[in-house]
Amino acid sequence: MTDPLRWQFDLVRALCEYHLSALTDDDLAFVPAPLHWTVHEGPGGTWTPDFPEDGVEPDPVPAPTGAWIAWHLLWWWGTALDELTGRPRRDRTDVSYPGSAAGVVAALRELAAAWAAALDQTAADRDRPVTFPWPDGHTVGHLVAWANAELMKNVAELGQLRIIRGADEGA
Structure with a gap:
Protein backbone atom coordinates (compact mmCIF):
# COMPACT_ATOMS: atom_id res chain seq x y z
CA MET A 1 0.00 0.00 0.00
CA THR A 2 1.44 3.35 -0.98
CA ASP A 3 -0.93 5.69 0.88
CA PRO A 4 0.42 6.19 4.42
CA LEU A 5 -2.89 7.61 5.70
CA ARG A 6 -4.81 4.57 4.46
CA TRP A 7 -2.15 2.26 5.89
CA GLN A 8 -2.45 4.06 9.23
CA PHE A 9 -6.24 3.73 9.18
CA ASP A 10 -6.00 0.00 8.44
CA LEU A 11 -3.61 -0.40 11.39
CA VAL A 12 -5.93 1.50 13.74
CA ARG A 13 -8.93 -0.44 12.41
CA ALA A 14 -7.16 -3.72 13.25
CA LEU A 15 -6.54 -2.47 16.80
CA CYS A 16 -10.20 -1.45 16.96
CA GLU A 17 -11.31 -4.94 15.93
CA TYR A 18 -9.33 -6.41 18.82
CA HIS A 19 -11.60 -4.59 21.27
CA LEU A 20 -14.81 -4.76 19.24
CA SER A 21 -14.58 -8.54 18.97
CA ALA A 22 -14.83 -8.84 22.77
CA LEU A 23 -17.06 -5.83 23.59
CA THR A 24 -20.02 -6.58 25.87
CA ASP A 25 -23.03 -4.67 27.14
CA ASP A 26 -21.41 -4.73 30.60
CA ASP A 27 -18.26 -3.11 29.18
CA LEU A 28 -20.31 -0.28 27.73
CA ALA A 29 -22.37 0.24 30.89
CA PHE A 30 -19.38 0.21 33.28
CA VAL A 31 -19.27 3.47 35.27
CA PRO A 32 -15.60 4.36 35.85
CA ALA A 33 -16.10 7.24 38.32
CA PRO A 34 -18.83 9.02 40.26
CA LEU A 35 -18.48 12.03 37.93
CA HIS A 36 -19.19 10.52 34.52
CA TRP A 37 -20.94 10.93 31.20
CA THR A 38 -23.08 8.14 29.81
CA VAL A 39 -26.12 7.61 27.59
CA HIS A 40 -29.74 7.47 28.70
CA GLU A 41 -32.63 5.55 27.18
CA GLY A 42 -35.65 7.73 26.53
CA PRO A 43 -39.30 6.68 26.57
CA GLY A 44 -39.28 5.93 22.83
CA GLY A 45 -36.21 3.69 23.08
CA THR A 46 -33.84 6.34 21.72
CA TRP A 47 -30.59 6.74 23.60
CA THR A 48 -29.13 10.19 24.15
CA PRO A 49 -25.73 11.16 25.55
CA ASP A 50 -24.79 13.45 28.37
CA PHE A 51 -23.44 16.60 26.76
CA PRO A 52 -22.95 20.17 27.94
CA GLU A 53 -25.73 22.29 26.52
CA ASP A 54 -23.37 25.21 25.99
CA GLY A 55 -20.86 22.95 24.18
CA VAL A 56 -18.11 23.73 26.70
CA GLU A 57 -16.58 20.77 28.55
CA PRO A 58 -16.91 21.11 32.30
CA ASP A 59 -13.89 21.23 34.57
CA PRO A 60 -13.21 18.62 35.74
CA VAL A 61 -14.19 16.63 32.66
CA PRO A 62 -16.50 13.71 33.52
CA ALA A 63 -15.12 10.22 32.92
CA PRO A 64 -17.02 8.70 29.99
CA THR A 65 -18.59 5.27 30.00
CA GLY A 66 -17.90 2.95 27.08
CA ALA A 67 -21.41 3.66 25.83
CA TRP A 68 -20.68 7.39 25.76
CA ILE A 69 -17.37 6.80 23.96
CA ALA A 70 -19.17 4.60 21.42
CA TRP A 71 -21.79 7.30 20.82
CA HIS A 72 -19.04 9.92 20.52
CA LEU A 73 -17.21 7.75 17.98
CA LEU A 74 -20.35 7.37 15.88
CA TRP A 75 -20.97 11.12 16.02
CA TRP A 76 -17.57 12.55 15.19
CA GLY A 86 -19.35 16.29 0.63
CA ARG A 87 -22.64 15.46 2.35
CA PRO A 88 -24.26 17.89 4.80
CA ARG A 89 -22.80 17.28 8.25
CA ARG A 90 -25.05 15.59 10.77
CA ASP A 91 -25.79 17.29 14.05
CA ARG A 92 -24.81 15.50 17.25
CA THR A 93 -28.49 15.33 18.22
CA ASP A 94 -29.12 13.26 15.08
CA VAL A 95 -26.80 10.50 16.31
CA SER A 96 -28.31 7.97 18.68
CA TYR A 97 -26.49 5.32 20.68
CA PRO A 98 -27.41 1.87 19.27
CA GLY A 99 -28.40 0.48 22.70
CA SER A 100 -26.19 -2.63 22.85
CA ALA A 101 -22.68 -3.91 22.22
CA ALA A 102 -23.93 -5.79 19.16
CA GLY A 103 -25.47 -2.58 17.82
CA VAL A 104 -22.29 -0.59 18.53
CA VAL A 105 -20.08 -3.18 16.83
CA ALA A 106 -22.33 -3.34 13.75
CA ALA A 107 -22.56 0.47 13.49
CA LEU A 108 -18.80 0.97 13.90
CA ARG A 109 -17.96 -1.75 11.38
CA GLU A 110 -20.38 -0.20 8.89
CA LEU A 111 -18.85 3.22 9.47
CA ALA A 112 -15.33 1.81 9.08
CA ALA A 113 -16.24 0.25 5.72
CA ALA A 114 -17.77 3.52 4.50
CA TRP A 115 -14.71 5.44 5.73
CA ALA A 116 -12.32 3.04 3.95
CA ALA A 117 -14.26 3.45 0.70
CA ALA A 118 -14.22 7.24 1.07
CA LEU A 119 -10.46 7.19 1.73
CA ASP A 120 -9.94 5.28 -1.49
CA GLN A 121 -12.13 7.72 -3.42
CA THR A 122 -10.44 10.83 -2.03
CA ALA A 123 -6.81 9.68 -2.09
CA ALA A 124 -5.98 12.00 -5.00
CA ASP A 125 -7.91 14.87 -3.40
CA ARG A 126 -5.93 15.33 -0.17
CA ASP A 127 -5.29 19.03 -0.75
CA ARG A 128 -8.99 19.94 -1.01
CA PRO A 129 -10.00 22.36 1.78
CA VAL A 130 -12.30 21.15 4.56
CA THR A 131 -14.06 22.94 7.41
CA PHE A 132 -14.44 20.06 9.88
CA PRO A 133 -13.36 19.77 12.62
CA TRP A 134 -11.74 23.19 12.18
CA PRO A 135 -13.34 26.30 10.73
CA ASP A 136 -10.80 26.77 7.92
CA GLY A 137 -7.22 26.39 6.78
CA HIS A 138 -7.10 22.60 6.67
CA THR A 139 -7.31 19.94 3.98
CA VAL A 140 -8.71 16.46 3.43
CA GLY A 141 -5.25 15.18 4.38
CA HIS A 142 -5.47 16.95 7.73
CA LEU A 143 -8.98 15.59 8.29
CA VAL A 144 -7.89 12.01 7.57
CA ALA A 145 -4.81 12.29 9.80
CA TRP A 146 -6.92 13.75 12.62
CA ALA A 147 -9.58 11.04 12.22
CA ASN A 148 -6.94 8.31 12.43
CA ALA A 149 -5.56 9.83 15.63
CA GLU A 150 -9.02 10.38 17.13
CA LEU A 151 -10.05 6.81 16.28
CA MET A 152 -6.92 5.43 17.93
CA LYS A 153 -7.57 7.52 21.04
CA ASN A 154 -11.21 6.46 21.32
CA VAL A 155 -10.39 2.79 20.73
CA ALA A 156 -7.71 2.98 23.43
CA GLU A 157 -10.25 4.53 25.81
CA LEU A 158 -12.75 1.74 25.11
CA GLY A 159 -10.05 -0.87 25.58
CA GLN A 160 -8.86 0.66 28.83
CA LEU A 161 -12.40 0.66 30.23
CA ARG A 162 -12.77 -3.02 29.24
CA ILE A 163 -9.52 -3.85 31.04
CA ILE A 164 -10.43 -1.86 34.17
CA ARG A 165 -13.90 -3.45 34.34
CA GLY A 166 -12.43 -6.91 33.91
CA ALA A 167 -9.78 -6.31 36.56
CA ASP A 168 -12.38 -4.83 38.91
CA GLU A 169 -14.54 -7.94 38.57
CA GLY A 170 -11.55 -10.23 39.03
CA ALA A 171 -10.41 -8.59 42.27
Whole structure:
Protein backbone atom coordinates (compact mmCIF):
# COMPACT_ATOMS: atom_id res chain seq x y z
CA MET A 1 0.00 0.00 0.00
CA THR A 2 1.44 3.35 -0.98
CA ASP A 3 -0.93 5.69 0.88
CA PRO A 4 0.42 6.19 4.42
CA LEU A 5 -2.89 7.61 5.70
CA ARG A 6 -4.81 4.57 4.46
CA TRP A 7 -2.15 2.26 5.89
CA GLN A 8 -2.45 4.06 9.23
CA PHE A 9 -6.24 3.73 9.18
CA ASP A 10 -6.00 0.00 8.44
CA LEU A 11 -3.61 -0.40 11.39
CA VAL A 12 -5.93 1.50 13.74
CA ARG A 13 -8.93 -0.44 12.41
CA ALA A 14 -7.16 -3.72 13.25
CA LEU A 15 -6.54 -2.47 16.80
CA CYS A 16 -10.20 -1.45 16.96
CA GLU A 17 -11.31 -4.94 15.93
CA TYR A 18 -9.33 -6.41 18.82
CA HIS A 19 -11.60 -4.59 21.27
CA LEU A 20 -14.81 -4.76 19.24
CA SER A 21 -14.58 -8.54 18.97
CA ALA A 22 -14.83 -8.84 22.77
CA LEU A 23 -17.06 -5.83 23.59
CA THR A 24 -20.02 -6.58 25.87
CA ASP A 25 -23.03 -4.67 27.14
CA ASP A 26 -21.41 -4.73 30.60
CA ASP A 27 -18.26 -3.11 29.18
CA LEU A 28 -20.31 -0.28 27.73
CA ALA A 29 -22.37 0.24 30.89
CA PHE A 30 -19.38 0.21 33.28
CA VAL A 31 -19.27 3.47 35.27
CA PRO A 32 -15.60 4.36 35.85
CA ALA A 33 -16.10 7.24 38.32
CA PRO A 34 -18.83 9.02 40.26
CA LEU A 35 -18.48 12.03 37.93
CA HIS A 36 -19.19 10.52 34.52
CA TRP A 37 -20.94 10.93 31.20
CA THR A 38 -23.08 8.14 29.81
CA VAL A 39 -26.12 7.61 27.59
CA HIS A 40 -29.74 7.47 28.70
CA GLU A 41 -32.63 5.55 27.18
CA GLY A 42 -35.65 7.73 26.53
CA PRO A 43 -39.30 6.68 26.57
CA GLY A 44 -39.28 5.93 22.83
CA GLY A 45 -36.21 3.69 23.08
CA THR A 46 -33.84 6.34 21.72
CA TRP A 47 -30.59 6.74 23.60
CA THR A 48 -29.13 10.19 24.15
CA PRO A 49 -25.73 11.16 25.55
CA ASP A 50 -24.79 13.45 28.37
CA PHE A 51 -23.44 16.60 26.76
CA PRO A 52 -22.95 20.17 27.94
CA GLU A 53 -25.73 22.29 26.52
CA ASP A 54 -23.37 25.21 25.99
CA GLY A 55 -20.86 22.95 24.18
CA VAL A 56 -18.11 23.73 26.70
CA GLU A 57 -16.58 20.77 28.55
CA PRO A 58 -16.91 21.11 32.30
CA ASP A 59 -13.89 21.23 34.57
CA PRO A 60 -13.21 18.62 35.74
CA VAL A 61 -14.19 16.63 32.66
CA PRO A 62 -16.50 13.71 33.52
CA ALA A 63 -15.12 10.22 32.92
CA PRO A 64 -17.02 8.70 29.99
CA THR A 65 -18.59 5.27 30.00
CA GLY A 66 -17.90 2.95 27.08
CA ALA A 67 -21.41 3.66 25.83
CA TRP A 68 -20.68 7.39 25.76
CA ILE A 69 -17.37 6.80 23.96
CA ALA A 70 -19.17 4.60 21.42
CA TRP A 71 -21.79 7.30 20.82
CA HIS A 72 -19.04 9.92 20.52
CA LEU A 73 -17.21 7.75 17.98
CA LEU A 74 -20.35 7.37 15.88
CA TRP A 75 -20.97 11.12 16.02
CA TRP A 76 -17.57 12.55 15.19
CA TRP A 77 -16.58 9.83 12.72
CA GLY A 78 -19.90 10.06 10.92
CA THR A 79 -19.53 13.83 10.76
CA ALA A 80 -15.98 13.47 9.42
CA LEU A 81 -17.33 11.06 6.78
CA ASP A 82 -19.97 13.63 5.83
CA GLU A 83 -17.24 16.25 5.37
CA LEU A 84 -15.00 13.85 3.43
CA THR A 85 -17.76 12.86 1.01
CA GLY A 86 -19.35 16.29 0.63
CA ARG A 87 -22.64 15.46 2.35
CA PRO A 88 -24.26 17.89 4.80
CA ARG A 89 -22.80 17.28 8.25
CA ARG A 90 -25.05 15.59 10.77
CA ASP A 91 -25.79 17.29 14.05
CA ARG A 92 -24.81 15.50 17.25
CA THR A 93 -28.49 15.33 18.22
CA ASP A 94 -29.12 13.26 15.08
CA VAL A 95 -26.80 10.50 16.31
CA SER A 96 -28.31 7.97 18.68
CA TYR A 97 -26.49 5.32 20.68
CA PRO A 98 -27.41 1.87 19.27
CA GLY A 99 -28.40 0.48 22.70
CA SER A 100 -26.19 -2.63 22.85
CA ALA A 101 -22.68 -3.91 22.22
CA ALA A 102 -23.93 -5.79 19.16
CA GLY A 103 -25.47 -2.58 17.82
CA VAL A 104 -22.29 -0.59 18.53
CA VAL A 105 -20.08 -3.18 16.83
CA ALA A 106 -22.33 -3.34 13.75
CA ALA A 107 -22.56 0.47 13.49
CA LEU A 108 -18.80 0.97 13.90
CA ARG A 109 -17.96 -1.75 11.38
CA GLU A 110 -20.38 -0.20 8.89
CA LEU A 111 -18.85 3.22 9.47
CA ALA A 112 -15.33 1.81 9.08
CA ALA A 113 -16.24 0.25 5.72
CA ALA A 114 -17.77 3.52 4.50
CA TRP A 115 -14.71 5.44 5.73
CA ALA A 116 -12.32 3.04 3.95
CA ALA A 117 -14.26 3.45 0.70
CA ALA A 118 -14.22 7.24 1.07
CA LEU A 119 -10.46 7.19 1.73
CA ASP A 120 -9.94 5.28 -1.49
CA GLN A 121 -12.13 7.72 -3.42
CA THR A 122 -10.44 10.83 -2.03
CA ALA A 123 -6.81 9.68 -2.09
CA ALA A 124 -5.98 12.00 -5.00
CA ASP A 125 -7.91 14.87 -3.40
CA ARG A 126 -5.93 15.33 -0.17
CA ASP A 127 -5.29 19.03 -0.75
CA ARG A 128 -8.99 19.94 -1.01
CA PRO A 129 -10.00 22.36 1.78
CA VAL A 130 -12.30 21.15 4.56
CA THR A 131 -14.06 22.94 7.41
CA PHE A 132 -14.44 20.06 9.88
CA PRO A 133 -13.36 19.77 12.62
CA TRP A 134 -11.74 23.19 12.18
CA PRO A 135 -13.34 26.30 10.73
CA ASP A 136 -10.80 26.77 7.92
CA GLY A 137 -7.22 26.39 6.78
CA HIS A 138 -7.10 22.60 6.67
CA THR A 139 -7.31 19.94 3.98
CA VAL A 140 -8.71 16.46 3.43
CA GLY A 141 -5.25 15.18 4.38
CA HIS A 142 -5.47 16.95 7.73
CA LEU A 143 -8.98 15.59 8.29
CA VAL A 144 -7.89 12.01 7.57
CA ALA A 145 -4.81 12.29 9.80
CA TRP A 146 -6.92 13.75 12.62
CA ALA A 147 -9.58 11.04 12.22
CA ASN A 148 -6.94 8.31 12.43
CA ALA A 149 -5.56 9.83 15.63
CA GLU A 150 -9.02 10.38 17.13
CA LEU A 151 -10.05 6.81 16.28
CA MET A 152 -6.92 5.43 17.93
CA LYS A 153 -7.57 7.52 21.04
CA ASN A 154 -11.21 6.46 21.32
CA VAL A 155 -10.39 2.79 20.73
CA ALA A 156 -7.71 2.98 23.43
CA GLU A 157 -10.25 4.53 25.81
CA LEU A 158 -12.75 1.74 25.11
CA GLY A 159 -10.05 -0.87 25.58
CA GLN A 160 -8.86 0.66 28.83
CA LEU A 161 -12.40 0.66 30.23
CA ARG A 162 -12.77 -3.02 29.24
CA ILE A 163 -9.52 -3.85 31.04
CA ILE A 164 -10.43 -1.86 34.17
CA ARG A 165 -13.90 -3.45 34.34
CA GLY A 166 -12.43 -6.91 33.91
CA ALA A 167 -9.78 -6.31 36.56
CA ASP A 168 -12.38 -4.83 38.91
CA GLU A 169 -14.54 -7.94 38.57
CA GLY A 170 -11.55 -10.23 39.03
CA ALA A 171 -10.41 -8.59 42.27
